[in-house]
Amino acid sequence: MAALRRFLVLPRVIWYAARAPRGRDRVWDTYWRDIGGGGADGDVLWDGATDRGTRWCLDQALRHFDPALPVVDVACGNGTQALLLADRFAPVVGVDVSGEAVARARQRAAGRSRLSFRVADITRPGAGRDLAAELGPANVHIRGLLHILDERQRRAAAGNLADLAGERGVVLLVETAGAGGALRYLEQLGVRLTAFPQTVARCLRAGLPIPRDFGERELARAFPADRWQVLTTGTTDLDVVVTGGPTAVPAFYAVLKRRT
Ligand SMILES: C[S@@+](CC[C@H](N)C(=O)[O-])C[C@H]1O[C@@H](n2cnc3c(N)ncnc32)[C@H](O)[C@@H]1O
Numbered sequence: 001m002a003a004l005r006r007f008l009v010l011p012r013v014i015w016y017a018a019r020a021p022r023g024r025d026r027v028w029d030t031y032w033r034d035i036g037g038g039g040a041d042g043d044v045l046w047d048g049a050t051d052r053g054t055r056w057c058l059d060q061a062l063r064h065f066d067p068a069l070p071v072v073d074v075a076c077g078n079g080t081q082a083l084l085l086a087d088r089f090a091p092v093v094g095v096d097v098s099g100e101a102v103a104r105a106r107q108r109a110a111g112r113s114r115l116s117f118r119v120a121d122i123t124r125p126g127a128g129r130d131l132a133a134e135l136g137p138a139n140v141h142i143r144g145l146l147h148i149l150d151e152r153q154r155r156a157a158a159g160n161l162a163d164l165a166g167e168r169g170v171v172l173l174v175e176t177a178g179a180g181g182a183l184r185y186l187e188q189l190g191v192r193l194t195a196f197p198q199t200v201a202r203c204l205r206a207g208l209p210i211p212r213d214f215g216e217r218e219l220a221r222a223f224p225a226d227r228w229q230v231l232t233t234g235t236t237d238l239d240v241v242v243t244g245g246p247t248a249v250p251a252f253y254a255v256l257k258r259r260t
Contacts, residue, residue, distance in 0.1 A: 027206055027207040027208055028096075028097055028098035028100070028101065028206075028208070029098050029099060029100045030206045030207065031098075031100075031202070031203065031206035031207075031208055032077075032078070032098050032100035032101045032104065033100045034202065034206065035078070035104070035202075038078050038080060039241075040241060040245055040246050041241070041245065042241060043198070043199060043202060043241075044077070044078065044199065044241065045189070045197075045199040045200060045202070045203055045240050045241055045242070046077070046143075046144050046238065046240055046241075047077070047078065047080055047241060048239035048240050048241040048245075048246035048247070049080055049084075049239060049246075050239045050246050052237075052239075053237070053238070053239040053248075054084050056236060057081060057084060057085075057141075057143075057174075058084060058085070058087075058088060060172055060253070060255070061085060061088070061089070061139070061141065061172060062088060064139075064170045064172060064231065064255045065089065065139040065170055065172070066139065066168055066169070066170070067088075067089065069136075069137055069138055069139050069168060069169055070089070070090075070091045070092065070093060070135045070136070070138045070139070071085050071089045071091075071092045071093070071138060071139045071140070071141060072092075072093050072094075072095060072131060072135070072138045072139070072140050072141070072164060073085060073092065073093070073094045073095070073140075073141045073142075074095050074122050074140055074141070074142045074145060074157075074161070075095070075096055075097070075122065075142060075143070075144065075145035076094030076095060076096050076101070076102075076105055076117065077096060077098075077101050077105070077144075078101055078104040078105050078108065079094050079104065079105025079106075079108050079109055079117065081141060081143055082094035082105065082109070082115060082117070083105075083108060083109060083112075083115065085141060086109075086112055086114065086115040089139070090114035090115075091114040091115070091116070091135075092114065092115045092116075093115075093116055093117070093118065093131070093135065093138075094115075094116070094117040094118075095117070095118055095119075095120045095122065095131070096117070096119065096120075097119065097120070097121045097122070098119070099119050102117045102118065102119050105117045122145070122157045122160050122161075123149065123153045123156040123157050123160070124156075124160075125156070125159075125160075126160075127160045128159065128160030128161060128162065128163030128164040129160075129163045131160075131163075131164050132163050132164050132166060135164075136166070137164075137165060137166030137167065137168045137169045138164055138165065138166075138169050139165070139169050139170050139171075139172070140161055140164060140165055140169060140170070140171045140172070141172050141173075142161075142171070142172070142173040142174070143173070143174045143175075143238070144174070144175060144176070144211075144238070145157070145175075146173060146175050146214050146218070146222065147175040147176055147211040147212055147213075147214040148208070148209045148211055148212070150212075151221060151222070154218070154221070154222035155221075155222055157222070158222045158223050158227075158228075162227060162228075162258045165257070165258050166258070167258065167260050169257075169258075170231070170255060170256070170257050171254075171255070171256045171257070172253070172254075172255050173253060173254050173255075173256075174236065174238060174251050174252070174253040175211075175214040175238075175251060175252055175253075176211050176214070176238055176249055176250070176251050176252075177213075177214070177215055177235060177250040177251050177252040180213075182210040182211075185210060185211060186200065186210070188249050188250075189240060189242050189247075189249070190242040190243055190244075190247070195243065197242040197243045198243075199240070199241050199242055200242065214252055215252045216233060216252075219233065219252075219254050223254075223256055226259070227258065227259055228256045228257070228258060228259060229256065229257045229258075229259055230254060230255070230256050231255040231256060231257055232254070232255045233252070233253065233254040233255075234252075234253055235250060235251065235252060235253075236251050236252075236253050237249065237250065237251055238250075238251035
């Protein structure tokens with residue numbers, strides 16, 4: 001019965017996907033261009049930062065990051081986590097493939113001298129080396145990127161993160177945990193035949209990929225043990241904005257360091 005209920009939303013998902021633009025940079029710019037605002041009652045599905053969520057992020061960063069190093073927030077979106085990290089670390093640099101996202105983040109960070117943003121694709125060969133040449137070794141925070149990349153892109157991103165972190169930086173990543181397929185994931189977000197949260201519809205209309213599973217197995221594939229030391233992994237929640245306000249969905253996190 002549950003499977004049938006999930007299956008019934010499929011035509012609408014296909015309808016959105018068939019009309020969506022193509023091309024990775026384009027879909028993200030299309031998405032961000034259409035956004036009014038973020039936050040708990042805003043348009044951005046993953047921007048439901050609650051006090052509990054922001055405290056979790058800062059606690060992890062304070063526990064694991066060397067405070068003497070810069071922090072790079074990879075796939076920073078509209079800058080929510082970069083702004084948060086900049087309360088405790090400096091400098092903080094947010095990086096995103098979408099110029100539209102970076103423009104929004106810059107607007108929100110106006111007047112913060114040790115917080116900056118730039119446009120870069122973290123799967124592009126050399127992206128990590130370029131950032132490291134400018135910043136030196138850095139701690140890296142990533143939230144909600146690896147679960148939307150395919151395996152090849154994840155490996156490319158991990159290679160860049162190794163270059164960026166160098167021998168002293170630590171990588172803290174948090175991704176929605178495997179929900180057991182796209183339809184089950186949509187159900188977790190409150191998608192039903194009779195109810196389709198606007199924050200989710202907005203993602204599908206723009207052509208954003210639906211997250212894939214990301215857990216221990218995917219971590220080991222993207223960050224192989226001969227190159228990476230896993231300091232810790234675990235489960236947490238990620239606050240998303242659906243009908244009725246922020247909702248916590250299950251998430252997976254890991255803290256890693258490059259092997260020297
Ligand atoms: C799910 S959002 C998460 C945003 C932010 N980390 C947060 O949690 O609020 C994913 C972000 O990754 C960015 N992105 C997608 N592919 C990317 C890539 N290859 N390199 C850098 N950023 C990317 C998108 O533009 C988008 O802002």
